[in-house]
Amino acid sequence: MIQPIIPETNMRAQNLFKSTNYRLFILLVIIFYLLVAYKSSGYHQEDEHYQLIEFANYKLGLVPENRLAWEFKEQIRPGFQPMICFYLLKGFHLVGIDDGYIITFLLRAISGLFSIFVIGKFVKVYKSNFGTSLQPCFIFLSYVLWFLPYINVRFSSETWSGLFFLLTLTIIEQFKNTEALKKYLFIGILLGISILFRYQSALLAVGIILWLLLIHKSKIKDVLTSAFIIFIVLCLGMVFDYWLYGEFTCTIYNYFNVNLIKGVSTSFGVSPFYEYIYYVITAPGPFGIFILLAFLVVSFYDPKHIIIWAIVPFILIHSLIPHKELRFLFPIANVVPFLIVYAFMITKNKLKDSTLLITNKPVSIIVLTLLLTINCTGLIAIASTGAGTKRTVVTEWIHRKYGTEKLNIIIVNVQNPYMDWGPPKNTYYSSSTVNLNYVNSIWQEDFLTHKKKGYKNLLVISDEDITGERAISLLKSFHLVKVYQNIPDFLSIVYRFYDPSMNDLRLNVYDFQ
Structure with a gap:
């Protein structure tokens, strides 16, 4: 069995995860995520409802085929998540839960609890990248950077795809010093599942595979093992597609054929190449500029980092596609806290002998207090009203x-x-x-x-x-x-x-x- 390698100097950080304060923090995080799940009524974007819940309701016999979204006829939606939704709804109905508002809350609650589990695995492994003074900040932001709870409670393809991407990064970091076959099998399974939730996440998989091959210097046969497992998982996805559509079809081909080759996605709006830069700067509020700067700092000083290799192809190709939406960035949202804290650590090390004003401790305290206040305000905001158009x-x-x-x-x-x-x-x-x-x-x-x-x-x-x-x-x-x-x-x-x-x-x- 593969065991993670834990440096002896990091035992203090290990104790952090066993402390009463940490457990209390996680309890508060769980309560807050459930509150956001409850208050975040509705959906961020229509696909979250019409291409998941209504497809599951169709399989339950509650919706006729001619009342489904056009994506059903075109067979471009993978059947994996609607099938998960189908069995969850069936379980809810069996115990007498038929109220649609309660059902959608439960779906969001499940998403939120799974997010907390995945983030916990991620921070426990990636905390070793930081000194003990920065680890609490990394842990705090990973759970409650103000926009993350809102994203993480969504029962959407973007959120769930991103969580399995995060699990993939966790496995790679946890077992970075071993080349056991099991590691590459898990990488293939997790990336395959991430793609089954959202096909665009194949771009994240491409970046990770290239990193394993070119930077990590994994053996070609091991990388091919991961790639082959991804292919097997996608083939298994055709079984789920058959369950949904009643006939064998290749939804991943249908998706790219309809949206990219036929250009149907452009009918929903076209944006310039730089639109995602605008989203990154504006959508997170005052944190936006810090997120962009963090990405640039890490890209410049540590261009071989796996997170950079994963998200650069993802962002670049999405920028080339005419139709753009903020939610398309949701699968990579949970790596933002790591980038922010990692970039801060790099900058701090580079400027440790500098006399610049930003290295002044009182100034740093004022800035951090201001950012904490802004973050808490954002958290209160997302826990105070519904999702999307708030209707x-x-x-x-x-x-x-x-x-x-x-x-x-x-x-x-x-x-x-x-x-x-x-x-x-x-x-x-x-x-x-x-x-x-x-x-x-x-x-x-x-x-x-x-x-x-x-x-x-x-x-x-x-x-x-x-x-x-x-x-x-x-x-x-x-x-x-x-x-x-x-x-x-x-x-x-x-x-x-x-x-x-x-x-x-x-x-x-x-x-x-």
Whole structure:
């Protein structure tokens, strides 16, 4: 059996993982991740729901084929994760859990708990890259760099693919001083599974394979073993695809044929080559510039590092593809804390004899305090509202508050939180149990005629449709009382500094009383 090699000088760090404080920290992390999973109602992007949960619901007989997303007909979605979802949903149904909001929370909770497990394995192995003074910072950021819990609770292909990529890095680092066959078998299995969750992660696999061959100087037969195992896992994926589609098909070929050769993905938007640089700088808030600088520092001073070799092809090829989305970077999000702390260590060593202001201890304390405050603010933000467009959290609140009551919901300016489309079918978040009434404005003369007798009448209205004090007075004259808003006031203030356009997503629910 392969045993990890643990330097004797690192025993103090080993004791850290056995300490009461560390266990308390992990308990708090678990509680926080579950809180984020609960509050992060809905999905970050539609694929998280329509190409996973609804495909599983189709196999459960709850959704007809003609109400599925177009990707089903094109057979471009791998069947692996929908199959996992299918059996999880089947288990939930067996124990009497049929509420869609509870089911999706449980899926996010499972993702969050698995993320904590994987991150724990990763930090336990990679902490040896740092001195004992930096290890607590590395551990802290690996779990709770502000945007990571939000990403890690997603039951999405990006998140799960990234977790198996992280496990691959863990295996390679843990067994870096051994060339046993078992090591390369595990590498192949984990990378293969990562690709089965999301085909674009093949780019991460290419980078790792090249690193093993050219930098680690692994034997060609060992590297070929990993590559062959990846191929076997992908072939096994065709069995899962058969389960989903009812016929043998090669979804990985279909995916690249439809999206790249036929160019269907470009119909969803085209962005310039540098778009991902923009995402990295802006999406994490004030941490963005530090992430970019960390990547540049590590790339310059340690260009042979496996993480650099893995993510550079991934980012480069994604940058060449016209259609770009922030979520496409999610599979590599969990290596960001390592890059930040590693880059800090490199910079500190390079500047240890420097008289620059940034080496001054009081200045460093002020900067770190500011960053910690920003990080805590971000953590509070992600634990305070729903995912993505933050609409589903409105429907969940209505569902929880009013249960089976007959509801008539007046919606201003087509701000429908239920997001009912034609195909694809929205099983969990549809308005099939409520009556919807659309109005252009609360000022229109027949506004009150949209109320229905015998129903609980609610109003859903965005901030931009409440145009000032006169509008607020009008709402009061209609005996409308605000009972819910999807973005809390304090978070709205945060958004003004982070991204003011986020406040455009705020919806308010009023009750006729």
